[in-house]
Amino acid sequence: MQFNSHFNQVSQSYLFSTIAKKVAAYSAANPDKTILRLGIGDVTLPLAPAVISAMHAAVDEMGAKETFRGYGPEQGYDFLKEAIQGYYAARGVSLERDEIFVSDGAKSDVGNILDIFADGNTVLVPDPVYPVYVDTNVMAGRKVMYMDANEANGFLPMPDYSVDADVIYLCSPNNPTGAAYTVGQLREWVDYANAKGAVILFDAAYECFVSQPGLARSIFEVEGAKTCAIEFCSFSKTAGFTGTRCGYTVVPFALERGGMSANKMWLRRQTTKFNGVAYIVQRGAAAVFGPEGQRQIQANLDYYRANAALIADCMDELGIRYTGGKNSPYIWLKCPGGMDSWKFFDYLLENIQVVGTPGAGFGANGEGFFRLTAFGSREVTAEAVQRLKKLLSR
Ligand code: MLT
Numbered sequence: 263m264q265f266n267s268h269f270n271q272v273s274q275s276y277l278f279s280t281i282a283k284k285v286a287a288y289s290a291a292n293p294d295k296t297i298l299r300l301g302i303g304d305v306t307l308p309l310a311p312a313v314i315s316a317m318h319a320a321v322d323e324m325g326a327k328e329t330f331r332g333y334g335p336e337q338g339y340d341f342l343k344e345a346i347q348g349y350y351a352a353r354g355v356s357l358e359r360d361e362i363f364v365s366d367g368a369k370s371d372v373g374n375i376l377d378i379f380a381d382g383n384t385v386l387v388p389d390p391v392y393p394v395y396v397d398t399n400v401m402a403g404r405k406v407m408y409m410d411a412n413e414a415n416g417f418l419p420m421p422d423y424s425v426d427a428d429v430i431y432l433c434s435p436n437n438p439t440g441a442a443y444t445v446g447q448l449r450e451w452v453d454y455a456n457a458k459g460a461v462i463l464f465d466a467a468y469e470c471f472v473s474q475p476g477l478a479r480s481i482f483e484v485e486g487a488k489t490c491a492i493e494f495c496s497f498s499k500t501a502g503f504t505g506t507r508c509g510y511t512v513v514p515f516a517l518e519r520g521g522m523s524a525n526k527m528w529l530r531r532q533t534t535k536f537n538g539v540a541y542i543v544q545r546g547a548a549a550v551f552g553p554e555g556q557r558q559i560q561a562n563l564d565y566y567r568a569n570a571a572l573i574a575d576c577m578d579e580l581g582i583r584y585t586g587g588k589n590s591p592y593i594w595l596k597c598p599g600g601m602d603s604w605k606f607f608d609y610l611l612e613n614i615q616v617v618g619t620p621g622a623g624f625g626a627n628g629e630g631f632f633r634l635t636a637f638g639s640r641e642v643t644a645e646a647v648q649r650l651k652k653l654l655s656r
Contacts, residue, residue, distance in 0.1 A: 268403040277393050277623040278302045281607075285617050292615075298646040300573075300634045301617040303437070303591060305502045306642075307565060309546070310558035313501065316549035320542040336538040337529060338364025338510070345551040346510055355482045357512060361525060363532060364539050364547075367509040368467045368496040373398040374535070375463065375492060375511070378527040379429055386427035388419050390438055390624035390631070392465065395431040412627055417441035417585055417594070421454035430455060432481070433465035435472060438624045438633045439594040440586015442477045448484050455490035459519065462491040467509075470500040470563055472589045488514035492524065499591065499637075501550045501559045508539050508547040566591050569643040570636035576647040580654050591636040594621070598654055606632050614649035 275283070281301050289297055309317075323329035337343075343362045350357050365371045372394055385399045389408040399406050407427060409419040417439035432451060435442040443451075455462045462481060469479040478484070481491045493512040497503035517524040539547075549555045574587035577595055584595040597606040603620035610616045621631030636643065 266401065266403075268401050271400045272397045276397070277619070280623075281617070281619060284607075285611070288611055288615075295615045297611075297615045297617060298638070298642050298649070299617045300638050300643070300646055301619050303499065303635045303637050304504050305499065305566075305637045306639045307502055307562045309502050309506065310550070310555055310562065312549045312552060312555040312558055313546040317542050317546040320545035324542065331541050334538045334541055334544075336533045336536050338362065338539065339541070339544050342544045342548045343510075345548045349551050350480065350482070350512075353479060353483070355480055357482070358515060361512055361514050363511045363513060363528060364544060365509045365511055365532075365536070366507040366539055367498060367503075368465060368494040368511075369394055371494050371509065371511045372463065372465060374531070375494075375528070376402055376404075377531050377535075378524060379461075383428035384426070386425065386430045386460075388417075388431070388433075388436075389626055390417075390621060390628035391431065392433055392437045393624065395463075395465075396625075408625070410627055411436075411439060411441070413583075418443055418447060420447065421451055423454065423457075426458060428460055430460055430462045431465065432462055433467070434478060435468040435586070435590035435592075437465075437468065438592055438619065438621065438628065440584075440588075440590035440592040441594075442472060442474075442589045444476050445478045445483050446476075448478045448481055448487075452481070452484045452487045452490060456486055460490065461517070461519075461524070462487075464491050464493045466493050467496045468499055468590055468592075469495065470559075471567070471591055473567075474589050477589055482512065482514075488516040490517065492517065497547050497550060500563075501547070501555075502562060503543075503547070506543055506546065508543050565640065566636045569638060569640060572643055572647050573634050573636060576650055579651065582654070587636070593634045593636070595632050595634065597621075597630050597632050600630070603629055603632055610650075610653075614646075614653050616646045616649055 342364055343359045346362050347357050347359050384405045386407050387395050388411040411417040411419050418441050464481040472479050481487045496509035513525045513528045515525050570587040573593045577584045582595050584593050587593040603622040607620040619633040621628030
């Protein structure tokens with residue numbers, strides 16, 4: 263018997279687990295200090311009232327013989343898929359209901375989707391990158407190639423026709439850099455993928471933060487994307503579902519290679535390996551798309567946007583360069599004084615007890631950068647900003 267030796271090639275601990283451990287150790291040694299967490303992108307506002315009342319109603323249904331439900335469809339209930347379909351249609355993107363698969367979140371699906379790709383495929387990821395794209399492929403023994411995302415290209419790498427990749431990961435608005443592609447830029451990626459026969463895995467988990475016209479919220483806003491892209495989305499950041507768990511993945515019918523349909527394979531995979539999302543949770547998720555739900559989640563998003571503006575203003579005042587913070591909940595800043603990212607992490611933790619995420623954790627190009635999230639409470643964000651100003655203006 264042998265275990266999968268590819269696990270030897272990933273770091274011992276997931277980035278956010280490493281940070282949590284470091285912070286827990288500091289906190290245990292300094293119980294009198296108040297720690298301000300702007301590290302992992304976890305939301306702090308409660309679920310919207312429309313979501314809660316839909317979930318309560320669903321709980322009652324589950325408690326009555328006439329309305330009780332057992333196993334649900336692994337790919338999601340039609341009522342939720344139709345609500346998602348309507349959400350896309352409102353933005354001019356037409357999807358078939360069964361191109362939508364409800365999941366427990368984008369992170370799981372971004373990893374699980376690899377089941378439908380051959381082991382020998384080469385994978386192209388930006389650097390810096392959300393670590394899940396790399397780690398899941400390394401675990402499967404796939405070859406990973408990197409493309410530079412840096413200050414010179416505004417952290418938005420564009421296709422290079424001299425590079426041949428089978429699977430390409432794009433995330434926009436980007437985690438960690440906050441940079442967001444325009445529809446025109448994504449069109450170049452779609453053209454490249456169709457020309458090369460590659461597939462783009464498009465992570466749209468932060469699409470709800472886009473407010474600037476011209477920036478893409480879905481890769482399917484680009485004509486031709488349905489023959490080369492799969493899109494992942496989540497209720498986590500849109501509607502505060504990080505603890506409730508619900509997301510969705512769009513696998514177009516038109517995406518075929520070698521006579522095989524990605525949609526059929528994903529359906530086969532999900533019905534075999536995934537139990538589906540709880541009925542109660544799916545009812546809550548569907549309520550997000552109702553008029554009340556939309557109004558309430560937009561108010562929550564505005565709250566996080568205001569946090570992002572507080573952090574961005576602080577960076578402006580301190581003369582620190584950054585990206586994001588506008589169409590994104592992340593502020594990706596250059597560590598002052600040329601400090602490396604983990605050193606800056608320790609410096610902030612030890613001096614002002616502000617926790618962020620070291621850029622180096624997202625890849626080699628992240629070295630010298632640092633990520634702060636706007637998902638904290640207003641009080642924590644405002645206090646963190648005060649402490650940052652005091653420490654860094656010295
Ligand atoms: C992050 O902080 O990058 C995100 O919270 C990670 C995630 O959503 O899985």
